Amino acid sequence: MGAGLGNDRSCDAGAPAAPPGNPFGILMIATHNLLDSVRSSNPLWSILHAPGVILASPQHVVFVAYPLLPWVGVTAGYGFGQIYRWSADRRKVFLLRLGTALTAAFTVLRYINLCGDPDRWIKQKSAAFTLLSFLNTTKYPPLLLFLMMTLGPAMLFLRAVDGTTPRCPRPALVIGKVPMFYYLLHVPLIHLIAVIVCYARYGKVHWIFESPTLGQFRVTPPFGWGLSLPSIYLVWALVVCMLYPLCRWFEAVKRRCSDSWLSYL
Numbered sequence: 001m002g003a004g005l006g007n008d009r010s011c012d013a014g015a016p017a018a019p020p021g022n023p024f025g026i027l028m029i030a031t032h033n034l035l036d037s038v039r040s041s042n043p044l045w046s047i048l049h050a051p052g053v054i055l056a057s058p059q060h061v062v063f064v065a066y067p068l069l070p071w072v073g074v075t076a077g078y079g080f081g082q083i084y085r086w087s088a089d090r091r092k093v094f095l096l097r098l099g100t101a102l103t104a105a106f107t108v109l110r111y112i113n114l115c116g117d118p119d120r121w122i123k124q125k126s127a128a129f130t131l132l133s134f135l136n137t138t139k140y141p142p143l144l145l146f147l148m149m150t151l152g153p154a155m156l157f158l159r160a161v162d163g164t165t166p167r168c169p170r171p172a173l174v175i176g177k178v179p180m181f182y183y184l185l186h187v188p189l190i191h192l193i194a195v196i197v198c199y200a201r202y203g204k205v206h207w208i209f210e211s212p213t214l215g216q217f218r219v220t221p222p223f224g225w226g227l228s229l230p231s232i233y234l235v236w237a238l239v240v241c242m243l244y245p246l247c248r249w250f251e252a253v254k255r256r257c258s259d260s261w262l263s264y265l
Contacts, residue, residue, distance in 0.1 A: 024073070024076065025072070025073035025074070025075075025076025025077060025079070026073070026076075027073070028069060028070040028072060028073030028076075029070045029073045029074065029144070029147055030144070032049065032069045032070040032073070032141075032144070033115070033116065033143055033144045035049055035069075036118070038050075043055070043064075046064040046067065047064055047067060047068060048067055048068050048069050049067050049068075049069045049141065050067060050141070051063070051064055051065050051066075051067060051140060051141065052064060061211070065140060066140060066141075067141045069141065070141070070142060070147070071141075071142065074142070074147065074151075078263075078264065083095070088162065088163055091162065092159055092162055092163075095155050095156070095158050095159035095162065096155075096156070096159045098152075098155045099152050099153065099154070099155030099156035099157075099158075099159060100152075100156070101152075102148045102151055102152030102155065103148070103149075103152035103153060103156065104152075105148055105152075106145055106148035106149045106152055109144075109145060109148070110134060110137070110145055110149075111134075115144075116137075116143060116144045116145035116148075117137050117138050117143045117144075117145045117146070118138070119136065119137070119138060121133040121134040121136065135149065137149055171240075171244050174244065174247050174248050174251050175240070175243075175244065175247050177251045177254065178247050178250050178251050178254065178265060180264060180265045181246075181247060181250050181265045182243055182247055184265075185243055185246065186239055186243060189239055189242065189243065190235075190239060191208075193235060193238075193239070194208060195208060197227075198225075201224075202222055207219055207220050207221060207222050207225070250265070
């Protein structure tokens with residue numbers, strides 16, 4: 001949930017507190033699961049609500065993996081930053097109550113296994129695996145239980161750190177101030193690294209850009225493709241280090257400029 005204020009008005013301590021969030025966004029989050037029973041082959045429906053194929057031909061298959069609903073509602077959480085115009089005591093109480101309510105609602109709804117996610121949790125061979133089954137909710141599209149499970153603890157975390165002095169490395173603070181900027185850059189950079197690694201190992205890169213069947217979406221990996229977990233962490237660290245100078249530059253731009261649109265990056 002974004003923390004941007006969504007406008008460029010000054011923070012007047014004496015101004016009346018605006019309601020947090022976006023009512024339309026909250027409505028989308030709370031009710032989108034009511035549409036799960038709708039079955040439609042219309043491409044627009046796949047774009048809005050249910051992942052699916054919108055174009056299939058011998059040459060190409062276009063598959064929508066990230067429907068807009070309810071992600072648009074979640075991103076409307078930029079309006080949630082309005083609570084940081086409130087007094088500290090009022091804000092902390094609100095964050096505690098909201099975080100506790102969302103987390104408790106997730107726990108109850110997930111436990112009864114009746115609604116919020118079609119994939120039911122089941123008892124596994126150990127308590128740890130049972131917990132993983134309990135937490136294994138659907139992210140694409142993000143169903144109600146997934147959003148409760150993630151946004152609830154996020155509110156409790158915001159309450160826990162409210163008013164504290166951050167004690168983390170400066171690079172983490174810099175990247176945390178430009179989250180969307182980092183996100184938009186890291187995806188193409190990771191794909192570029194994958195192309196370079198693929199070419200270095202195989203002399204060809206067509207595997208990355210083709211899928212003979214939907215079952216092989218998104219890539220058709222060659223024999224031996226893939227890296228060990230330590231190598232994956234190494235690539236992750238490399239990406240962070242490569243993007244840090246750009247994030248530091250853009251963070252300075254945001255500090256110098258007051259344009260409201262910058263708050264979204």
